[in-house]
Amino acid sequence: MTSATPTTPLHDLADADLATLPDTLEAPSYQRSALTPSIVHLGVGGFHRAHLAVYVDDLCQRGNTDWAIVGAGVMPGDVRMADALLTQRGLYALISRGAETTTRIIGSIVDFVHVAGLDDTDGADELIARIADPATKIVSLTITEGGYPVHDDSGLFDADRAANSAAFQILVRGLDRRRRSGGGPLTVVSCDNIVHNGRVTRTATIGVADTVGDDLTDWIREHVRFPNSMVDRITPATTDADREWLAAEHGLVDRWPVVAEPFRQWVLEDDFATAMPPFADVGVLVTDDVEPYEILxxxxxxxxxxxxxxxxxxxxxxxxxxxxxxxxxxxxxxxxxxxxxxxxxxxxxxxxxxxxxxxxxxxxxxxxxxxxxxxxxxxxxxxxxxxxxxxxxxxxxxxxxxxxxxxxxxxxxxxxxxxxxxxxxxxxxxxxxxxxxxxxxxxxxxxxxxxxxxxxxxxxxxxxxxxxxxxxxxxxxxxxxxxxxxxxxxxxxx
Structure with a gap:
């Protein structure tokens, strides 16, 4: 990969004025201060930032300011992502590489909560409060295929794995607080590579909720929806060479950019507890049956x-x-x-x-x-x-x-x-x-x-x-x- 001579002075996403970024970068045209955080995403890695966060950024670019994201990391190792995104106000560069290379600043993530495991009571309480907040309409997840406490062969709930699952323990605590505080209906969207990922997420959520009791399971069955989805975009791990390329090519300092192929796809089941964001307007295929696309x-x-x-x-x-x-x-x-x-x-x-x-x-x-x-x-x-x-x-x-x-x-x-x-x-x-x-x-x-x-x-x-x-x-x-x-x-x- 060849690099241009570094631009001086460098623009650091920690404090750069988006209006002054080089013309070689596509920057948000919307006012980020006007965005309403209504999506909480558990498991912010490269794929989320190349996929769902980009679709939401597309909505923001079209003038829809109702669907910004609060990112969350629920593993100790997520502290690096937390540091990068909090330092950069949630901003990062998406480098799309194919026949041509384009670089775009994504602004749809407006905050980040880090929970360093189930023993991190302060972090967990902040995330639980975000899930319970009536302004939150969607909780989405990218926690890898192995992050769901459900048996592969039977599809039944795995209580042993669930006991150590920070994602599902915190999700269910958030749902319980939402129920108690009258936070209203919620949609939980899995963005992981699992057939029937919505059904699997529901099984895991209800399995954990059963241990809480006090009518929580009944409330979830009535007020929470778990649509299936299929997601696709090849997103390799970020390297130091990618950071160096950004600095040389665009004069940009980004602690954790994302590199992805140009292709992206999202097939989403039309099964939301409240009004779905207008994802169809930005290229999402909304359908009643996701399964054939998932299996394919x-x-x-x-x-x-x-x-x-x-x-x-x-x-x-x-x-x-x-x-x-x-x-x-x-x-x-x-x-x-x-x-x-x-x-x-x-x-x-x-x-x-x-x-x-x-x-x-x-x-x-x-x-x-x-x-x-x-x-x-x-x-x-x-x-x-x-x-x-x-x-x-x-x-x-x-x-x-x-x-x-x-x-x-x-x-x-x-x-x-x-x-x-x-x-x-x-x-x-x-x-x-x-x-x-x-x-x-x-x-x-x-x-x-x-x-x-x-x-x-x-x-x-x-x-x-x-x-x-x-x-x-x-x-x-x-x-x-x-x-x-x-x-x-x-x-x-x-």
């Missing part, structure tokens, strides 16, 4: 990312676009979508699935955003059961192909052994089950089928399946004997 995106885009991630790490790749420039890996992920994911998808209104798959390959191959393989490797135990295994089970029922999925999962097992094909140590990405997974992976060295005995990930069925278990063992054995490149080539028939 999760089983094509998200599953493909996971299928690539660990095999690419074993081959020594660092960036997703580099992998897509390798003919064998590109054919592998394309064949997975064409031969395994697509045939068992439900019909999606208005979508040509083959064209959608081709578009995904082009998005993955975008060299401008520098999407990291390490990002895709995060939280495999939360992702595979939701993104890939439904396709595996559907193909097993249909007697169809499973070889690409089996190789992807074998690649995950090899990755968890901690060394790539060059013998270099791999810094394993975060996973909530990492200690257990590495134990299963180590045992797989002599008995590959052991890895499938992790029922938290694979359930009771896949490890004993007469087709899938041998396919996994064969793929893993080939990775051990021949390496990832030869195994991928053989899988695609080369």
């Amino acid at each position: 995106k999760l089983r094509m885009l998200n599953a493909s990312h996971s299928c690539l991630a660990y095999l690419a790490a074993l081959a020594g790749f660092q960036l997703v676009d580099e992998v897509l420039r390798d003919d064998d890996f590109r054919e592998f992920v394309g064949a997975f979508m064409r031969d395994e994911a697509a045939p068992v998808l439900p019909a999606v209104p208005g979508v040509d699935v083959a064209a959608y798959a081709a578009e995904l390959l082009e998005r993955f191959a975008n060299p401008a955003i520098g999407d990291q393989i390490a990002r895709l490797c995060l939280d495999g135990s939360s992702k595979f059961p939701k993104f890939l295994l439904p396709t595996v089970r559907a193909q097993l029922d249909a007697g169809g192909s499973i070889r690409f999925a089996a190789l992807a999962l074998a690649g995950w097992c090899r990755y968890l052994q901690g060394r790539d094909d060059g013998g270099h140590a791999i810094e394993l990405a975060h996973d909530p089950l990492l200690a257990d997974l590495t134990g299963f992976a180590a045992a797989a060295d002599t008995d590959p089928a052991v890895f499938l005995s992790n029922k938290t990930v694979f359930g009771d069925d896949l490890g004993a399946d007469a087709r899938f278990a041998p396919a996994f063992v064969d793929a893993f054995t080939s990775l051990q004997a021949s390496g990832v490149r030869s195994t991928v080539a053989a899988c695609i028939g080369r």
Whole structure:
């Protein structure tokens, strides 16, 4: 990435007058002091700031000042985001990189509350008060797929995980205070990659509320709505190089900018407790049935990312676009979508699935955003059961192909052994089950089928399946004997 000569003096988002920013930046045209904070968002990371916050900023730019955001971090590590956004008055730069690069200052986040865990009573009370405030009409969440205390296999509430879930404990306390103070109806919107994410959020919320008692559950059933949604925008982790580029190209100091692809999509169920913001006016698809769009995106885009991630790490790749420039890996992920994911998808209104798959390959191959393989490797135990295994089970029922999925999962097992094909140590990405997974992976060295005995990930069925278990063992054995490149080539028939 090339940079221009730094502009002097630098404009610091901590105190810069938006009217004096360089013309190369698109800045808010609205008066931020006139905005009404009516959305509380739990889990402010890169994706939220490249997605929901941008749609809300679009509304603000159109003169609708009723829907500003109060961001919230409910994990100890969120203190860095809190410091950055509070220092910068909620402002940040969104760098959109594709055929062209544009930079836009987003102003829709007007405050931030940090809760450093359930023991942080002051922070928790401030956030509870925000949720209970009658001015708040929406609570939205981006807390990752593993942040919902609901069992993947049964869809039932998981009380053990819920006890340690700051997000849901605080949400329910906020709903309880809202009920007691007459704060009125509320809509809770999940923006995480989960099929039926609204239904899952409702299950988790009511499960926690049941422990409170005092008619709270009945009040939630009557006054709180949980619409389903599908969200999409590839948003890699921010790097120091991105900060340096902003300073050099635009003379801008931003402690935590966001980089994203130009494409963005939001499909939202029309099921709000009060009037929905006019999201349809800014490109959101509002529909009565989100499920087909959810399944399409999760089983094509998200599953493909996971299928690539660990095999690419074993081959020594660092960036997703580099992998897509390798003919064998590109054919592998394309064949997975064409031969395994697509045939068992439900019909999606208005979508040509083959064209959608081709578009995904082009998005993955975008060299401008520098999407990291390490990002895709995060939280495999939360992702595979939701993104890939439904396709595996559907193909097993249909007697169809499973070889690409089996190789992807074998690649995950090899990755968890901690060394790539060059013998270099791999810094394993975060996973909530990492200690257990590495134990299963180590045992797989002599008995590959052991890895499938992790029922938290694979359930009771896949490890004993007469087709899938041998396919996994064969793929893993080939990775051990021949390496990832030869195994991928053989899988695609080369």
